[in-house]
Structures are given as C-alpha cells and as structure tokens.
Amino acid sequence: MREAEAKLRERFPDAGYYRHNENRLYITVPRERVTEACRFLHLERAMRLAICTGIDTRAGYEMLYHFSDDANGGLYTLKVIAPKDDPRIESQASWFPSTDWIEREMTELMGIEFPGHPDMRPLLTSDTDWDPEEKPLRRDYQRRGDKHERG
Amino acid sequence: MSAANDKQRRIVPIGPYHPLQEEPEFFKLVVEGEKVVDIEIHLGYNHRGHEFISPELTYDQVPFLVERICGICSNSHPLAAVMAVEDICNLEIPERAKYLRVIVHELERIHSHLLWVGLAGHFIGYNTVWMWAWKYRDAVLDVFEMLVGNRNHYAMNKPGGVRHDLKPEMVGPIEAAMAEVEKKTWLLTKAVLDDPVIHARLEGVGILTHEQSLAYSCLGPTSRASGVPGDVRKDEPHAAYPYLDWNVITFPEGDVFAKAKVRLLEIIESVKMVRQCLKQIPDGPIEARVEEVPPGEGCGRTEAPRGEVFHYMRSDGTNRPLRHKVRAPSYMNIASNKVACVGGTIADAAITLAAVDPCYCCTERMAAFENGQQRYSWNELLRLSWEKTESIRRGMKK
Numbered sequence: 001m002r003e004a005e006a007k008l009r010e011r012f013p014d015a016g017y018y019r020h021n022e023n024r025l026y027i028t029v030p031r032e033r034v035t036e037a038c039r040f041l042h043l044e045r046a047m048r049l050a051i052c053t054g055i056d057t058r059a060g061y062e063m064l065y066h067f068s069d070d071a072n073g074g075l076y077t078l079k080v081i082a083p084k085d086d087p088r089i090e091s092q093a094s095w096f097p098s099t100d101w102i103e104r105e106m107t108e109l110m111g112i113e114f115p116g117h118p119d120m121r122p123l124l125t126s127d128t129d130w131d132p133e134e135k136p137l138r139r140d141y142q143r144r145g146d147k148h149e150r151g
Numbered sequence: 152m153s154a155a156n157d158k159q160r161r162i163v164p165i166g167p168y169h170p171l172q173e174e175p176e177f178f179k180l181v182v183e184g185e186k187v188v189d190i191e192i193h194l195g196y197n198h199r200g201h202e203f204i205s206p207e208l209t210y211d212q213v214p215f216l217v218e219r220i221c222g223i224c225s226n227s228h229p230l231a232a233v234m235a236v237e238d239i240c241n242l243e244i245p246e247r248a249k250y251l252r253v254i255v256h257e258l259e260r261i262h263s264h265l266l267w268v269g270l271a272g273h274f275i276g277y278n279t280v281w282m283w284a285w286k287y288r289d290a291v292l293d294v295f296e297m298l299v300g301n302r303n304h305y306a307m308n309k310p311g312g313v314r315h316d317l318k319p320e321m322v323g324p325i326e327a328a329m330a331e332v333e334k335k336t337w338l339l340t341k342a343v344l345d346d347p348v349i350h351a352r353l354e355g356v357g358i359l360t361h362e363q364s365l366a367y368s369c370l371g372p373t374s375r376a377s378g379v380p381g382d383v384r385k386d387e388p389h390a391a392y393p394y395l396d397w398n399v400i401t402f403p404e405g406d407v408f409a410k411a412k413v414r415l416l417e418i419i420e421s422v423k424m425v426r427q428c429l430k431q432i433p434d435g436p437i438e439a440r441v442e443e444v445p446p447g448e449g450c451g452r453t454e455a456p457r458g459e460v461f462h463y464m465r466s467d468g469t470n471r472p473l474r475h476k477v478r479a480p481s482y483m484n485i486a487s488n489k490v491a492c493v494g495g496t497i498a499d500a501a502i503t504l505a506a507v508d509p510c511y512c513c514t515e516r517m518a519a520f521e522n523g524q525q526r527y528s529w530n531e532l533l534r535l536s537w538e539k540t541e542s543i544r545r546g547m548k549k
Binding site for chain 2: 021100136
C-alpha cells in the first residue's frame with residue numbers, strides 16, 4: 001500500500017492525503033482531475049471500484065470513489081468536493097460501466113450532476129409519482145407530511 | 152437501430168414481479184426471434200430508503216436496521232456496518248468474538264449457496280434438486296435456531312463484538328449438522344457434475360468474460376467463476392479468517408455451470424472453516440466496550456454469499472452516523488447481466504439472470520393447505536415454531 005501511495009503522491013502532488021490506518025487511505029483530489037485519478041487507479045493500478053458515496057456537508061457535496069486494491073490489499077477513497085451552487089462532477093460512466101448506476105442514483109437522491117453520462121434516467125425512484133426535484137439525501141430535505149428539520 | 156431492423160425486434164418483459172424469483176425487478180429483453188440482442192434493467196420497486204433512515208438511529212440500532220435489508224445475507228450487512236464503526240474507532244475486537252463472527256458468517260454462506268442451488272434447479276425445471284437442496288439447507292437453519300434463537304435475522308453483531316456466545320453443549324449438534332451438510336453437498340455436486348442434461352443447459356450459457364467482470368466490478372461467485380480471484384476474506388483479512396486454512400475457489404469459464412461449481416465447492420470450504428473455528432476458538436470475552444465514536448470516517452467490508460458487502464459511515468462525534476452508505480453485491484452483479492444475457496436465447500435468459508444469485512427476502516416460512524382449507528393460522532405456526540425451539544433446547548440439555 002505504501003508503494004501505491006508514493007506513486008499517487010508523485011502523480012497528484014496537488015491532492016490532500018490522509019491515512020486513517022494501515023488499510024485506509026483518503027485522497028482529496030481537485031474536481032478537474034477526478035477522471036484522471038479514476039483512470040489512474042482503475043486502469044494503471046488495476047483497482048476495483050467498490051462503490052461511490054455522495055455526502056451533503058457544509059463544504060459542499062462530497063463524492064467519494066472507493067477503490068479496492070484486491071491484489072495488494074487496501075482501500076483507497078478518492079474524495080471530490082463540488083460546491084453547492086455548482087454541483088457538477090465529470091461522469092465516468094462512458095469508459096467505466098461500474099459507475100453507471102451509482103451516478104444515476106446519486107443524481108436522483110443527492111442532486112449531484114454528472115455531465116457526460118450517457119443515460120441519466122432515474123434508477124430507484126418511481127417513474128410515476130416522484131417529484132424529480134425532491135432529493136431525499138440532502139440535509140435540507142423535508143419529508144412529505146413531516147415538517148421537522150432533519151439532523 | 153434502423154427501421155428495417157425495428158420490425159424484427161420484439162420486447163419480452165420479465166417482471167416487474169419476477170414470476171420465478173418472486174422479487175420485484177424488471178428485465179426488458181429485446182429479442183430477434185429467439186435471440187436476445189439487448190436488455191434493459193429497471194430497479195427500484197423495492198427501494199426502502201435505508202440510507203435515509205440510518206442517520207436517524209444510534210450506532211447500536213443501525214445493525215438491527217441493516218439486518219433487515221435482506222433475509223438471506225442477514226449477517227453480512229450488520230457485520231459490515233459494525234466493522235465500519237470499528238474502523239472509525241480503530242478498535243480491535245476480542246479473539247473469541249472474531250471466531251464467533253466467522254462461524255455465523257460461514258453458516259450463512261452454506262445455507263445461502265444451498266438455497267441458490269435449489270433455485271437454479273427450479274429455474275431449469277429440475278425440481279428434484281430444488282426440493283432436496285432446500286431440505287439439506289434446513290439443518291443449517293436448525294443450527295441458527297439453536298445458536299441465536301432465530302432462523303433468519305441472527306442479531307449476532309454489535310459494535311465491538313457479538314451478542315451471543317457459543318455454549319459447550321452446542322458444539323456437538325453443529326458438528327453433526329456440518330457432517331450432514333458435507334455429505335449431502337458432495338452428493339449434489341456429483342449429481343450435478345454427472346448429469347448430461349444439466350451440462351447441456353448450463354455449459355457455455357450466459358458467459359461473463361474475465362474483462363467484462365473487471366469492467367463491471369463484479370463480485371463474489373459471479374466474478375470468481377470468471378477467473379477473478381477476488382475475495383475480501385483473503386484480500387483484507389478480518390475476523391478470524393487469517394487464522395484458518397481454506398481456499399478461494401475460481402474457475403476460468405465464466406458460464407453458469409462454472410458459477411454453480413464455485414458455489415457448491417465453496418460450501419465445502421465453509422464447512423471446513425466452521426470445523427476449524429469450533430476446534431480453535433479460545434475462551435475469553437465476546438465484546439469490547441465502545442465508549443464513544445470519534446468524528447471521522449470508516450469503511451466496513453465483508454464477503455457475503457453473493458460477494459463483497461460494502462458499508463461506509465461518517466461520524467460527526469454524536470451517537471448517530473452522519474452518513475451511512477450501503478452497497479450490496481447484487482448492485483454490481485445485476486448490472487453485468489447487460490453483457491451476460493445478450494447473445495443467448497430467451498430460454499437461457501431466466502437461468503442467466505438468476506446465475507448472479509440476486510438477493511431477496513424469504514422471511515415467511517410456510518403456509519399449509521389441506522383440501523383447500525388453510526391448516527394452520529399465523530398464531531398456530533408461531534406456536535409450532537416455539538415448540539420446535541423448545542425441543543431443540545431440551546435436546547441440548549440432555
């Protein structure tokens with residue numbers, strides 16, 4: 001895991017690194033370099049995408065790409081932050097099928113936009129009675145019939 | 152798609168309620184004659200909003216919620232969730248708890264794989280395999296009932312350890328059940344490998360190549376049958392797995408037959424692991440105390456019967472997670488049907504779609520009818536279940 005980290009630091013000196021323990025590395029990359037970082041981890045280091053996570057935080061919408069290095073062990077999490085007034089992150093779906101569904105899911109539940117996604121229909125929410133403007137995983141979301149603030 | 156082509160193409164819908172798998176998902180097969188040329192997958196009919204509910208619960212309550220995501224892998228989700236909490240705290244659990252986690256986890260794999268073997272037989276019209284595999288599976292459920300008091304939803308894991316201890320008098324019945332399962336699994340394996348009809352139905356059907364498996368990030372038996380040796384139990388050793396002697400089963404072919412072989416042989420490996428655990432398990436406490444969860448983030452992952460279950464949690468220092476992401480293995484595996492199904496025939500589509508072992512709940516146990524009249528009411532079934540648990544307890548005390 002140390003060797004991969006050294007390669008990452010060499011290639012992405014402008015990223016922020018945080019090692020939580022022996023098997024967990026968190027890398028905050030600038031929004032413009034997310035595709036480059038994903039391609040590096042998946043194609044050059046042969047890592048598997050475990051899943052992506054979107055989080056609504058004060059800093060903006062965070063998108064985490066969890067990559068697992070099955071051959072050498074270790075979990076690498078790429079972190080990209082999109083500001084709330086411009087929640088756009090480049091889509092990876094055209095070259096990386098694993099990200100197809102999760103990008104659709106994060107768009108409908110969190111409202112992060114992925115320009116360049118080939119097929120942005122809702123994945124989980126209903127086609128008939130769900131208002132596409134409702135984003136249930138946002139912190140300011142109010143449940144229907146429940147006007148209490150969350151969190 | 153040109154207009155001339157359009158005329159020859161038809162859509163065969165499977166779902167939204169799958170007639171065989173009895174679960175809500177919708178496959179639209181685009182066919183030319185008998186041949187499947189494209190597939191469209193619709194999900195979300197059973198979306199229950201766990202990621203929304205979880206941040207409203209405390210860390211102790213979350214395992215009970217995620218346990219109910221699935222009735223079959225109802226140990227994998229809580230295990231991954233508590234491992235995420237332990238990852239945030241950088242907490243090491245007691246040795247005895249590690250072994251207990253493996254015992255329940257491997258028992259779950261055995262019953263889940265037997266369940267799939269039965270269903271696979273059912274899908275290709277081989278109902279004898281279905282009935283027999285499910286009969287053999289029942290022995291494992293009896294072990295669960297003895298161990299934790301429930302046949303599904305074991306409530307085994309908590310942040311810092313496990314809830315139920317293994318009593319010395321339980322070892323004998325578990326070993327007896329394992330001997331039975333091993334014997335019957337070999338019988339099933341040999342029957343499957345020798346049967347020319349099963350060869351004809353499964354060999355070369357629904358092939359997922361090595362490259363496709365990597366591109367779709369497939370997991371578990373689905374990827375191991377395509378020659379990808381990924382298994383979280385080996386790749387990220389957790390619980391008692393590093394102390395045990397076992398093999399990762401892989402086959403290079405990528406067809407449904409290979410997937411069946413992987414699952415059958417994995418049952419044997421799991422039996423091996425349970426036996427080693429029963430021999431090696433040390434005495435000691437079964438839980439470490441979690442005083443508080445510091446702010447931070449953690450990932451928990453474990454190998455469910457269908458592949459890696461992944462949980463991500465972020466803590467802000469309160470007693471509830473700020474965000475809890477859950478990814479079940481079928482989420483990645485079902486997407487690969489796009490490539491596995493195309494090129495085959497409609498008749499093969501049913502088993503190909505089922506070959507990734509998509510997950511659904513089986514919480515209702517039975518309803519008995521006689522001459523058109525329901526024989527037992529819900530309460531009577533419940534009473535039967537209690538009586539059975541009681542008789543197992545009495546049998547143990549002897």
